[in-house]
Ligand SMILES: Nc1ncnc2c1ncn2[C@@H]1O[C@H](COP(=O)(O)OP(=O)(O)OP(=O)(O)O)[C@@H](O)[C@H]1O
């Protein structure tokens with residue numbers, strides 16, 4: 152592998168990892184703070200991709216689709232929390248898994264009813280459609296760089312929100328002692344709703360960003376869900392920065408696995424997970440870190 | 441509510457104070473200072489300045505009946521000592537008042553407004569700050585964050601307790617602002633929870649076993665701070681095993697035995713009657 156194809160693969164790995172982080176951070180936050188295992192989290196990614204398809208067709212641009220779609224996803228997330236997930240906080244994991252698995256089936260069925268089972272493509276915005284030449288034969292698509300940039304900005308924003316704002320302090324405090332937060336006069340219900348809606352919006356945004364570079368089709372949530380759980384477990388359940396490390400690790404393992412050991416490509420991610428867990432059974436970072 | 445009023449209003453024979461008889465809870469004799477419905481303290485005029493009050497409160501943990509019709513009042517600016525041996529229901533009473541455990545019947549009012557069954561945060565927002573047994577600091581937040589996350593103006597918009605004032609009151613905390621809450625010593629953790637409670641600019645501060653497990657010197661420091669808080673006009677409810685210390689800084693004393701109020705009177709009266717200690721508090 153020469154330096155340029157190495158560079159291309161590295162950029163791909165980072166972009167893939169960051170996108171995965173967008174999905175996994177919501178999953179790990181909801182688990183770490185509210186104690187909920189949400190199998191339907193991948194469906195939000197799928198919903199985002201379809202939203203991108205629908206709204207891009209309607210408005211003519213993916214940018215508009217994102218501008219409209221992200222607030223919409225937040226509203227849907229808040230509504231889902233208020234109607235369904237709020238009942239799960241005091242339930243055990245089996246009941247959580249049952250309800251959220253049921254949601255996957257419902258979301259897939261709804262998708263099938265509303266948009267059918269065809270595979271769709273979404274056009275990327277014109278101003279991001281170009282690519283940057285690296286040498287005579289290789290070039291790198293601007294759109295993928297843009298995805299990485301958006302994800303980096305969001306990761307920094309999330310860091311700022313959680314580490315530097317009072318809302319973030321309340322979120323972290325709530326992950327440790329829900330009753331004590333309430334006894335300080337803070338409405339934890341609202342905080343949970345915000346966190347959940349945020350998680351849904353980030354997963355949906357990941358789906359929207361991914362839509363132009365991967366086809367939009369049935370069951371696209373399943374694969375992402377599994378990888379997100381791998382990321383969450385590697386990173387340390389409940390740790391957002393662990394999720395970032397884990398997601399980048401999976402991004403590199405998957406991307407370079409396909410190049411270096413194509414015959415093991417599918418297993419590479421799980422080998423990495425096994426290795427990390429043998430080294431650190433609790434994951435890379437602790438909850439709340 | 442009804443049956444508890446009847447129970448307390450009915451004249452009752454004095455039971456053996458050791459409470460060994462199954463099914464018979466110790467009850468105060470008629471000349472003790474238990475406040476009964478209809479007493480002067482319950483006239484509308486007197487309860488008008490009641491900050492937090494409960495009437496006939498019953499609380500269960502599963503099938504075990506813990507609070508048996510407790511009447512409780514703390515007035516604006518008043519310091520109340522809540523005493524009782526281990527397991528008598530002091531913490532349960534406080535958690536019932538705060539809405540942290542479900543109560544079966546009775547009433548809880550804050551400034552005359554019914555709050556039983558309300559969310560804990562709504563009760564706390566009425567100006568009630570709670571320093572729980574075991575402290576309840578957030579170890580995953582720094583000392584500074586523990587304080588800042590709780591900051592808000594009081595019910596009447598008062599903002600006397602700023603971050604700076606808390607720092608001045610607890611100089612030890614000022615030196616450890618960037619430490620994680622979990623890295624503090626027991627005494628420092630206690631100061632942090634008290635400081636955090638003050639950041640909400642409360643009208644009432646409830647302290648459950650604030651000096652438990654602390655070295656005497658540190659405990660004395662805590663008492664000094666509690667006295668200072670009292671003098672600033674904040675009402676306090678103090679639960680502590682050190683009844684001498686509590687009764688010396690409170691206006692009123694209340695004793696719980698097996699989830700029932702057996703004494704509710706002035707701390708002066710409490711100190712004047714050493715039998716109360718031997719009967720209800722001694723080991
Ligand atoms: N979560 C719980 N579940 C069941 N029983 C409980 C629970 N918490 C307390 N109890 C019981 O309720 C009774 C009252 O407990 P509580 O903690 O209110 O007493 P306390 O007066 O605060 O005692 P201490 O001085 O030890 O703090 C005790 O018999 C205790 O065993």
Ligand SMILES: [Mg+2]
Nearest residue numbers: 530531532573
């Ligand atoms: Mg107790």
